[in-house]
Amino acid sequence: MLVKTFGSAVIGVDAITITVEVNVDRGFKFFMVGLPDNAVKESQHRIESALKNVGYKMPGKKIVVNMAPADIRKEGSAYDLTIAIGILSASGQMNEEHVAEYIIMGELSLDGSLQPIKGALPIAIQARKEGFKGFVLPKENAREAAIVDGLDVYGVSNIKEVIDFFNNDITLEKIEIDTRKEFYKNLNNVDFDFEDVKGQENIKRALEIAAAGGHNVILIGPPGAGKTMLAKRLPTILPPLSLLEALETTKIHSVGGKLSSETSLISTRPFRAPHHTISDVALVGGGAFPQPGEISLAHNGVLFLDELPEFKRTVLEVLRQPLEDRRISISRAKFTVEYPASFMLVASMNPCPCGYYNHPEKDCVCSPGVVQKYLSKISGPLLDRIDLHVEVTPVSFNELSNIKVGESSNDIRERVITARKIQEKRFENTEGVHSNAQVSPKMLKKICEIDQAGKDLLKKAMDKLGLSARAYDRILKVARTIADLEGTENIQTNHLAEAIQYRSLDREGWAG
Numbered sequence: 001m002l003v004k005t006f007g008s009a010v011i012g013v014d015a016i017t018i019t020v021e022v023n024v025d026r027g028f029k030f031f032m033v034g035l036p037d038n039a040v041k042e043s044q045h046r047i048e049s050a051l052k053n054v055g056y057k058m059p060g061k062k063i064v065v066n067m068a069p070a071d072i073r074k075e076g077s078a079y080d081l082t083i084a085i086g087i088l089s090a091s092g093q094m095n096e097e098h099v100a101e102y103i104i105m106g107e108l109s110l111d112g113s114l115q116p117i118k119g120a121l122p123i124a125i126q127a128r129k130e131g132f133k134g135f136v137l138p139k140e141n142a143r144e145a146a147i148v149d150g151l152d153v154y155g156v157s158n159i160k161e162v163i164d165f166f167n168n169d170i171t172l173e174k175i176e177i178d179t180r181k182e183f184y185k186n187l188n189n190v191d192f193d194f195e196d197v198k199g200q201e202n203i204k205r206a207l208e209i210a211a212a213g214g215h216n217v218i219l220i221g222p223p224g225a226g227k228t229m230l231a232k233r234l235p236t237i238l239p240p241l242s243l244l245e246a247l248e249t250t251k252i253h254s255v256g257g258k259l260s261s262e263t264s265l266i267s268t269r270p271f272r273a274p275h276h277t278i279s280d281v282a283l284v285g286g287g288a289f290p291q292p293g294e295i296s297l298a299h300n301g302v303l304f305l306d307e308l309p310e311f312k313r314t315v316l317e318v319l320r321q322p323l324e325d326r327r328i329s330i331s332r333a334k335f336t337v338e339y340p341a342s343f344m345l346v347a348s349m350n351p352c353p354c355g356y357y358n359h360p361e362k363d364c365v366c367s368p369g370v371v372q373k374y375l376s377k378i379s380g381p382l383l384d385r386i387d388l389h390v391e392v393t394p395v396s397f398n399e400l401s402n403i404k405v406g407e408s409s410n411d412i413r414e415r416v417i418t419a420r421k422i423q424e425k426r427f428e429n430t431e432g433v434h435s436n437a438q439v440s441p442k443m444l445k446k447i448c449e450i451d452q453a454g455k456d457l458l459k460k461a462m463d464k465l466g467l468s469a470r471a472y473d474r475i476l477k478v479a480r481t482i483a484d485l486e487g488t489e490n491i492q493t494n495h496l497a498e499a500i501q502y503r504s505l506d507r508e509g510w511a512g
Helices: 043-053 080-090 120-129 139-145 159-166 179-185 201-213 227-232 243-255 280-284 313-317 320-325 370-375 409-426 441-447 452-465 470-486 493-500
Strands: 002-011 014-025 030-033 062-068 102-104 134-138 152-156 217-220 302-305 327-331 336-340 344-349 388-391
Touching (some): 014 120, 030 043, 080 102, 120 139, 139 152, 179 243, 201 344, 217 227, 280 313, 320 327
Parallel strands (some): 134 152, 302 344
């Protein structure tokens, strides 16, 4: 007897429905075709043990399992339940009347219990798109799949529950999530707040500008000056995620297997802070079976690289293309997957190996030329993509001991949101551009017009401070954001003056 069950394969952040055809006929032996990998082939032994332990058996006949389309490689153990239900249906051990109406996915343990899978959300989205009635999957993944409306989602913990459900012996409880309620419930939940920061008003201002325009920023300062502390608070002043952004972010984390069983929808902006020993594949994504990397997991949020010069040169260089295109393509011999990677890069670094170059009180002990060599670990093309260079100085005792509470993240965020709304209106007819940081050189001339006084100031700054030519565009973009924060239509000289001071690393002689 031939029976069809349905599973799904995740490629990139999208899913493709897989038809599992099971034919049980006279004869012996088990055959599996349709380009399965080793983990899928091993399912025979897991299924056999699981069925035996829940009171069923593997039929002693010839079993042929075909996984279509055959030109897509089937990976992982998530097809165990799909194949097992197909075998039971084809051998007449359970009712197969409604099996084809559901996507069925799950990894089997030898006792019949189910282990969680990856990519439940994109699978559920594809199932609804193709008109399936429901989705049967492990209980741990049920909440993330249930945010898809118009699809019956059933979370199960054992294959016996699935068999009894299709035999109409039990009624499974449908998992229902109010997506909007879930989204707004945690929208403003933050662990950090700028009101806890003592002093550092100039750094707060720089991060406010970065958040308002979506600019990349690098913090340079001695150990203990507060670089990491400030960077961790940046997501608290970014505009809240939209529902569409939240779904997109959740899909990526679902594919990467990063969602907990209690999480249904990510509603706060991601903050990823990989260690400096990370490999280039772990950062951008890839591997034998491509998975999203840290830059994709930071999509719609912040990627924080602490101690930037300590990262391997090859790791830093792979950032260049995603920072421009805001997507990363991973190519293999037979296929290419694409992951979104629209993130704000926040980096921090010491000014020299000992950490005390330009310190107001402590002397730098680095030998001549060492500071420049240390800074040169960051290439010009990468530095070119960082809009704000901010020098962080140590906080004085008087500021630390001050009991006055600083400005809260919510107050700063309100100004950021107002500035972003101005930019949304400005770029409403430009596809793929949502903030000043994403503006192309061609558009820059149109939105960043400056008067003669501004041109004179820029010329004087470039001549006197030795600013590089690449700093010109960055200064204009940052000045445009500062003007948006003030609500002024035109860029003024004071906006340009403030933007110029955020180009520390472009100055000739900054590092001796």
